[in-house]
Amino acid sequence: xxxxxxxxxxxxxxxxxxxxxxxxxxxxxxxxxxxxxxxxxxxxxxxxxxxxxxxxxxxxxxxxxxxxxxxxxxxxxxxxxxxxxxxxxxxxxxxxxxxxxxxxxxxxxxxxxxxxxxxxxxxxxxxxxxxxxxxxxxxxxxxxxxxxxxxxxxxxxxxxxxxxxxx
Amino acid sequence: xxxxxxxxxxxxxxxxxxxxxxxxxxxxxxxxxxxxxxxxxxxxxxxxxxxxxxxxxxxxxxxxxxxxxxxxxxxxxxxxxxxxxxxxxxxxxxxxxxxxxxxxxxxxxxxxxxxxxxxxxxxxxxxxxxxxxxxxxxxxxxxxxxxxxxxxxxxxxxxxxxxxxxxxxxxxxxxxxxxxxxxxxxxxxxxxxxxxxxxxxxxxxxxxxxxxxxxxxxxxxxxxxxxxxxxxxxxxxxxxxxxxxxxxxxxxxxxxxxxxxxxxxxxxxxxxxxxxxxxxxxxxxxxxxxxxxxxxxxxxxxxxxxxxxxxxxxxxxxxxxxxxxxxxxxxxxxxxxxxxxxxxxxxxxxxxxxxxxxxxxxxxxxxxxxxxxxxxxxxxxxxxxxxxxxxxxxxxxxxxxxxxxxxxxxxxxxxxxxxxxx
Numbered sequence: 001x002x003x004x005x006x007x008x009x010x011x012x013x014x015x016x017x018x019x020x021x022x023x024x025x026x027x028x029x030x031x032x033x034x035x036x037x038x039x040x041x042x043x044x045x046x047x048x049x050x051x052x053x054x055x056x057x058x059x060x061x062x063x064x065x066x067x068x069x070x071x072x073x074x075x076x077x078x079x080x081x082x083x084x085x086x087x088x089x090x091x092x093x094x095x096x097x098x099x100x101x102x103x104x105x106x107x108x109x110x111x112x113x114x115x116x117x118x119x120x121x122x123x124x125x126x127x128x129x130x131x132x133x134x135x136x137x138x139x140x141x142x143x144x145x146x147x148x149x150x151x152x153x154x155x156x157x158x159x160x161x162x163x164x165x166x167x
Numbered sequence: 168x169x170x171x172x173x174x175x176x177x178x179x180x181x182x183x184x185x186x187x188x189x190x191x192x193x194x195x196x197x198x199x200x201x202x203x204x205x206x207x208x209x210x211x212x213x214x215x216x217x218x219x220x221x222x223x224x225x226x227x228x229x230x231x232x233x234x235x236x237x238x239x240x241x242x243x244x245x246x247x248x249x250x251x252x253x254x255x256x257x258x259x260x261x262x263x264x265x266x267x268x269x270x271x272x273x274x275x276x277x278x279x280x281x282x283x284x285x286x287x288x289x290x291x292x293x294x295x296x297x298x299x300x301x302x303x304x305x306x307x308x309x310x311x312x313x314x315x316x317x318x319x320x321x322x323x324x325x326x327x328x329x330x331x332x333x334x335x336x337x338x339x340x341x342x343x344x345x346x347x348x349x350x351x352x353x354x355x356x357x358x359x360x361x362x363x364x365x366x367x368x369x370x371x372x373x374x375x376x377x378x379x380x381x382x383x384x385x386x387x388x389x390x391x392x393x394x395x396x397x398x399x400x401x402x403x404x405x406x407x408x409x410x411x412x413x414x415x416x417x418x419x420x421x422x423x424x425x426x427x428x429x430x431x432x433x434x435x436x437x438x439x440x441x442x443x444x445x446x447x448x449x450x451x452x453x454x455x456x457x458x459x460x461x462x463x464x465x466x467x468x469x470x471x472x473x474x475x476x477x478x479x480x481x482x483x484x485x486x487x488x489x490x491x492x493x494x495x496x497x498x499x500x501x502x503x504x505x506x507x508x509x510x511x512x513x514x515x516x517x518x519x520x521x522x523x524x525x526x527x528x529x530x531x532x533x534x535x536x537x538x539x540x541x542x543x544x545x546x547x548x549x550x551x552x553x554x555x556x557x558x559x560x561x562x563x564x565x566x567x568x569x570x571x572x573x574x575x576x577x578x579x580x581x582x583x584x585x586x587x588x589x
Binding site: 012013015017018021022023025026027028040059060063064065066067068069071072086088089090093094097098142144153154155157158159161162163 | 191204205207208211212215216217218233234238239241242244245287288289290292304305306307308309311312315316320322354355358359385388390447534535536540553555556557558562
């Protein structure tokens with residue numbers, strides 16, 4: 001699996017209220033949530049994102065609330081991955097659980113501009129800036145997290161374990 | 168090498184003698200909690216996982232508190248969905264609209280004990296660290312997995328110890344201490360870490376103040392906040408009717424030779440009330456620097472500061488005074504129990520006579536969900552936990568976070584004010 005697209009760049013501490021504000025939280029349909037993604041920062045963000053595009057951000061991406069609506073809205077507006085210097089822990093877990101690709105890489109943040117073309121190869125932990133030709137290494141996942149990513153998220157992972165229990 | 172209280176609790180729930188930071192463990196939580204925001208998605212995911220029954224109907228708690236009392240038809244549907252789930256799963260602990268805010272309700276019902284692990288579908292689940300429990304927030308899919316399996320993976324966090332020394336003034340509460348700490352380390356200063364609060368000023372705090380401190384650990388990126396249980400914890404647990412022994416309550420405390428990532432010490436004897444200015448909870452300033460800031464609304468309540476001590480502190484200032492003509496002051500008791508106690512103590516009279524609005528217990532105002540949503544250009548002093556851009560309404564509105572004393576004084580003054588000014 002690999003993902004490639006244009007880079008959308010954000011700074012530090014992009015909180016979940018910015019990703020999807022509280023008043024939308026009665027919505028549970030991912031498609032509908034996707035339409036409002038990042039709306040406070042850029043009202044046209046969701047309509048401009050193309051499938052496979054990548055958010056590159058600074059420290060503490062996804063800080064704040066535990067709302068899974070946030071990674072759901074990023075995923076369903078078409079984003080292929082989020083690359084950040086660091087993630088808030090609940091957001092990181094949520095993204096892994098729903099199968100939104102999230103990678104930690106400080107260098108990629110400092111050496112990427114908005115609009116650059118980027119390629120992410122999660123199995124190899126490789127992030128390439130195709131515009132500049134530079135290549136970066138993402139921080140590896142702990143084995144258990146890598147297992148959930150490989151399974152395609154927590155749903156298939158738990159399905160597997162529940163079946164094993166039945167046997 | 169000894170262990171921190173957090174490491175001890177995780178080890179006990181993972182069936183291990185010892186755990187170390189960085190290690191990933193599977194633990195069996197004592198409670199799994201969800202609400203009307205994380206719950207509806209969790210129920211869908213639970214079904215998709217092929218789960219049929221929750222792991223233990225006594226250990227899964229549902230509280231409808233965010234869009235309740237139902238804000239609109241969508242919220243009504245959401246509430247119904249959670250009600251149906253609670254009934255079909257025969258959950259022992261289901262608390263419907265208006266019963267109270269989850270993080271106020273669970274401790275006051277005695278559902279959380281020192282040394283417990285609580286996994287909640289809400290980032291402010293960290294609140295229960297005030298009793299000496301390990302409690303952390305997760306999203307809907309993790310809640311679904313935990314409801315199905317009765318198990319969850321956790322990385323053992325490093326612990327940062329925060330020591331608060333000195334005896335602060337009458338106007339200082341748990342909120343001021345935690346805003347000071349977040350201001351010092353920043354909104355990602357405790358990322359993935361357990362925040363352990365101690366020292367004379369924390370020992371002197373009542374349980375409500377300790378809940379306030381632990382509640383905001385997440386605003387520094389913390390995985391959990393915790394205060395080691397002591398005589399106050401024991402007395403409080405007995406007061407709410409739990410039959411606990413001293414040995415059980417004191418069983419989990421940090422060893423003298425445990426390893427902290429760092430120890431940060433604050434002398435708070437001269438501390439001024441703190442206010443976090445827009446748009447990060449780490450923007451803490453002494454209130455005296457902010458006296459020119461005119462305000463339009465005040466909110467006193469939430470899982471951070473909606474307990475009886477908070478209402479008493481607000482009433483002490485509002486008694487016999489009037490809310491400023493151009494300010495709306497919302498008082499939101501954290502639970503029906505808090506509401507009843509405030510009623511019995513005459514605090515509700517004080518609020519109504521001052522011209523404040525007393526509402527049903529709800530999370531509504533804190534996250535811009537409903538009740539007190541801000542218009543463009545409006546400023547609110549709020550005892551809640553987040554002042555992110557657009558948090559309480561319009562993206563051009565502003566939220567100033569404070570404790571209940573500053574909020575009450577500001578409601579009277581029509582601008583940010585020190586309680587001594589009114």
